[in-house]
Amino acid sequence: MxxxxxxxxxxxxxxxxxxxxxxxxxxxxxxxxxxxxxxxxxxxxxxxxxxxxxxxxxxxxxxxxxSRPKVVADDTGVTVVNITRTRRLAWAEILRVNLRPGDPWVFLDLSDGTSLPALGIQPGVAKQQAIRDARALRALADSRGTGAEGA
Missing domain, CATH: 1.20.5 (Single alpha-helices involved in coiled-coils or other helix-helix interfaces)
Known part of the structure; x- marks a missing residue:
């Protein structure tokens, strides 16, 4: 990418x-x-x-x-809404945005060493849209936080 x-x-x-x-x-x-x-x-x-x-x-x-899952990005960070939980992240907490072949949704690698699934971007039905969304979120994380280049 x-x-x-x-x-x-x-x-x-x-x-x-x-x-x-x-x-x-x-x-x-x-x-x-x-x-x-x-x-x-x-x-x-x-x-x-x-x-x-x-x-x-x-x-x-x-x-x-x-049908709840979504990922909302704004100036201060990202809000990940999954099925039953919502988590707010600052841009600096997101190290990498991953959507590998076969992944059911995007995973966010976080600065605390954990990985957070972001069900709001999932390639199941609309694969190309999910890839575009993952690239856009990755570009935002790279430009606003400590995102790793070449993720």
Whole structure:
């Protein structure tokens, strides 16, 4: 990745948009279908109807959580929002941005010796977009922090 990557204007949000759209669409459709089935089946009692709607809401909630991941870069650092956790990093904490062939998402090598998965950039559905996003985040980390060159 030796080609010069233009720096995006800040703040910028990286997220797997196609995956998010699919998850939220399927979750909403399933909620509507299960709720409609619960209301249309005459043999169901009130408790059973409520359990259908509760199950539909639970399913939608899980898919909504799976659609949360994003990476937000601004002037002071990066916020990594994964499925259940959010972590704020200063630019100086990010040593390297990695997206190797076969990786399910970007990994950030941090100054404390750990690696943080950033699920907001994942090549599953939109591989080329994920590569562009990873390059842009890498360029930002290199220009604003102590990022390693040639990562």
């Amino acid at each position: 030796s080609a010069e990557v233009p720096l995006p204007s800040l703040p910028v949000t990286f997220r797997p948009t196609r995956t998010r759209v699919v998850l939220l669409t399927v979750g909403t459709a399933m909620f509507v279908v299960l709720t409609a089935v619960a209301l249309m089946l005459e043999r169901l009692g009130p408790g059973e109807r409520v359990s259908f709607v509760f199950t539909a809401a639970l399913f939608l909630g899980v898919l909504t959580m799976l």
